[in-house]
Amino acid sequence: LNLTPEVLVGILKHKTTYDLPSKTKRFFSEGTTLEAQVVDFADSLAYLNHDIDDGLTSGCITEDDLTESSLWQQALLRIGGTKNFTTRDMLKYQVVKALIDMQIKDLLEFSDARLKKLDLRSADEVKKYPTNIIAFTPKMTGERKFLQNLLNQKLYHHYRVVRMTAKAKRIIDDLFAVYLKEPYQLAPQVYSRIKKHTRPQKYEVICNYIASMTDRYALEEHKKFFNPYALV
Numbered sequence: 001l002n003l004t005p006e007v008l009v010g011i012l013k014h015k016t017t018y019d020l021p022s023k024t025k026r027f028f029s030e031g032t033t034l035e036a037q038v039v040d041f042a043d044s045l046a047y048l049n050h051d052i053d054d055g056l057t058s059g060c061i062t063e064d065d066l067t068e069s070s071l072w073q074q075a076l077l078r079i080g081g082t083k084n085f086t087t088r089d090m091l092k093y094q095v096v097k098a099l100i101d102m103q104i105k106d107l108l109e110f111s112d113a114r115l116k117k118l119d120l121r122s123a124d125e126v127k128k129y130p131t132n133i134i135a136f137t138p139k140m141t142g143e144r145k146f147l148q149n150l151l152n153q154k155l156y157h158h159y160r161v162v163r164m165t166a167k168a169k170r171i172i173d174d175l176f177a178v179y180l181k182e183p184y185q186l187a188p189q190v191y192s193r194i195k196k197h198t199r200p201q202k203y204e205v206i207c208n209y210i211a212s213m214t215d216r217y218a219l220e221e222h223k224k225f226f227n228p229y230a231l232v
Contacts, residue, residue, distance in 0.1 A: 005027070005030065006032075006033050006035075006036070006123075007036075008027060009027045009030045009031075009032055009033075009036065010032055010033060010035070010036030010039065012027050013027075013032050013036070014036075014039070014040060014043070015040060030127065031126070031127030031128055031129065032127065033123060033126060033127065034126055034133060034134060037132050037133065037134035038134055040132075040134075041107055041134055041135075041136070045100070045103050045104070045107070048144065048147065048148060048151070049096055049099050049100050049103075051151055051155060052066070052096055052099070052147075052151070053092065053096045055151070055154075055155040056092045056096075057092070058160070060154075060155055060158040060160055060161060061151075061154050061155050061158070063082075063091075065150070065154045066147075066150065066154075068146075068150060069143070069146055069147045069150055070143055070146070071099065071102070071140075071143040071144065071146070071147050072095070072099070072147065074102065075095045075096075075098040075099045075102060076095055076098075078098045078102070079091075079094045079095055079098050102140075103136070103140065103144070106136050106137055106140040107134070107135070107136050107140075110135060110136060110137045110140075111133065111134045111135060114133055114134075114135065115133060118133065120133070171218055171219065171222045172210060172218070174222060174225070174226065175210055175218065175221060175222060175225070176206055176207075176210060178225050179206045179209070179210075180202060180203075180206060183197070183202055183205070183206070186205070186206075186209060190205065190209050191205055191209075
């Protein structure tokens with residue numbers, strides 16, 4: 001893709017609660033742009049709030065599980081509490097919307113104030129600054145961390161989530177083993193018939209192919225290999 005160094009640094013240093021930065025030496029000393037910092041926070045914000053939405057929808061967590069969070073309580077207060085909603089789905093929609101709105105406004109206002117205070121004049125000055133310039137307020141950072149920890153306890157370790165995660169791992173492991181044993185099961189545009197692949201190159205091709213799959217496609221592929229009655 002011929003990506004610019006700024007984009008590469010942003011990708012390699014992408015950091016969230018579930019994604020640690022790369023230790024690639026070439027760009028390790030490089031700082032990130034404002035755009036890359038925004039992406040990090042937008043990604044983290046989206047995951048946190050969509051996980052709440054998904055958790056409530058699936059029934060793996062309930063509104064009562066989240067009452068310990070002051071951020072959740074503030075969102076409920078903003079929408080007038082639970083009494084104004086006749087359905088659980090409408091309550092969930094409005095409270096998650098309020099959560100997202102509160103966090104975005106906090107991020108925008110605090111980051112804008114930092115930019116004005118620092119008065120940085122160039123992209124190079126931004127990249128040389130020792131810490132993130134885009135940020136939540138310390139109060140919001142603490143409230144988000146508490147809510148994230150609450151989800152770790154109540155949602156991510158729920159037995160249904162653990163079962164699905166284990167199932168997904170088994171499917172990926174099975175597909176990788178099948179393709180590695182006979183790579184010519186892959187389409188020619190994925191695995192070349194005329195190029196001789198080293199073992200690391202086989203690994204890379206197979207990993208990239210599996211990574212490109214949707215959940216539905218991975219399940220269908222797995223069924224073709226491991227269900228004797230499935231049509232290939």
